[in-house]
Amino acid sequence: NAGVTQTPKFQVLKTGQSMTLQCAQDMNHNSMYWYRQDPGMGLRLIYYSASEGTTDKGEVPNGYNVSRLNKREFSLRLESAAPSQTSVYFCASSDSGGADTQYFGPGTRLTVL
Amino acid sequence: GNSVTQMEGPVTLSEEAFLTINCTYTATGYPSLFWYVQYPGEGLQLLLKATKADDKGSNKGFEATYRKETTSFHLEKGSVQVSDSAVYFCALSGRNQGGKLIFGQGTELSVKP
Numbered sequence: 001n002a003g004v005t006q007t008p009k010f011q012v013l014k015t016g017q018s019m020t021l022q023c024a025q026d027m028n029h030n031s032m033y034w035y036r037q038d039p040g041m042g043l044r045l046i047y048y049s050a051s052e053g054t055t056d057k058g059e060v061p062n063g064y065n066v067s068r069l070n071k072r073e074f075s076l077r078l079e080s081a082a083p084s085q086t087s088v089y090f091c092a093s094s095d096s097g098g099a100d101t102q103y104f105g106p107g108t109r110l111t112v113l
Numbered sequence: 114g115n116s117v118t119q120m121e122g123p124v125t126l127s128e129e130a131f132l133t134i135n136c137t138y139t140a141t142g143y144p145s146l147f148w149y150v151q152y153p154g155e156g157l158q159l160l161l162k163a164t165k166a167d168d169k170g171s172n173k174g175f176e177a178t179y180r181k182e183t184t185s186f187h188l189e190k191g192s193v194q195v196s197d198s199a200v201y202f203c204a205l206s207g208r209n210q211g212g213k214l215i216f217g218q219g220t221e222l223s224v225k226p
Contacts, residue, residue: 004156031212042117042202042216043157050211058213090156097212099145099164104156 002026004105006091012111013081021076021108023091031097032074034058034066036087037107043090049074050097081112115140119203119217126193126224134188134220136177136203144205146170146179146186147214151200160188160201193224 007022025032030051035043035058045058049068063085065077074093078085089108094100120135138144145164149157161170166181175190186203203217 033213035214040218042218043214044216045213048211048213056211059215092157094212097206097210098208099162099206100212101159101162102157102212102214104149104158106154106156 004091004093004103006089006105006108008108009106010109012113013078014113015082017081018077018079019081019110020078021089021091021110022073023075023105024073025091025093025103026072027093027095027103028071029093029095029103030071031094031100032068033092033094033102034064034074034076035090035092036060037090038087046076046089081110083112086110086112115144115205115207115215117203117205117215117217119201119220121218121220122200123221123223126222128195128224128226129192130224132188132190132193132197132222134201134203134222136186136188136217138184138186138203138205140184140205140207142208143181144207146177147204147206148175148177148186148188149202149204149216151202151219153199157202193222195224195226198222198224 033048034046047066091105092102148160163170163179
């Protein structure tokens with residue numbers, strides 16, 4: 001039981017390049033989330049998916065797109081990376097939202113030059 | 114909108130000292146409250162939670178009580194260990210918000226032998 005896995009662990013991009021961050025969970029959870037972590041700001045929600053086939057914007061969605069590929073996988077895409085997107089990205093999942101515990105992946109450290 | 118405010122860090126304590134990390138929140142209705150912990154180089158993991166007023170969450174010697182009258186959820190531990198060195202995040206999830214978490218900025222704790 002791997003929990004929540006994320007790839008890659010590290011990535012360096014140039015401004016304007018695109019990339020997709022991958023996330024998968026093996027806990028049969030319905031809800032999945034993408035957060036970014038910046039120094040002094042805690043974690044902020046980018047997008048979430050309450051169930052397979054649905055996605056909604058979070059607090060900071062600009063510059064990102066997501067795909068809930070199936071119940072297990074939830075990807076985050078940067079179409080044209082900007083230096084302001086340099087951050088650590090965390091994927092999380094929970095059984096059904098609400099007060100359910102969210103389980104986090106190990107994170108992807110992204111640097112945009 | 115909903116928000117969480119934590120005491121600023123870093124906090125440095127000697128082993129066996131008493132720990133308090135303050136957390137206050139602003140929310141409509143009755144949110145669920147959480148403390149998550151992030152050990153160096155890892156993702157976040159749930160430490161404890163409380164879902165209604167006067168509930169006490171506890172785990173690994175840490176405790177926090179949901180105080181609606183003071184809109185607070187302060188984290189306490191009677192005797193910290195070096196292994197407790199980590200970043201601690203207070204968070205809330207509003208009712209009917211699909212499990213979206215709103216985080217405080219995090220408090221870094223360093224425990225010295």
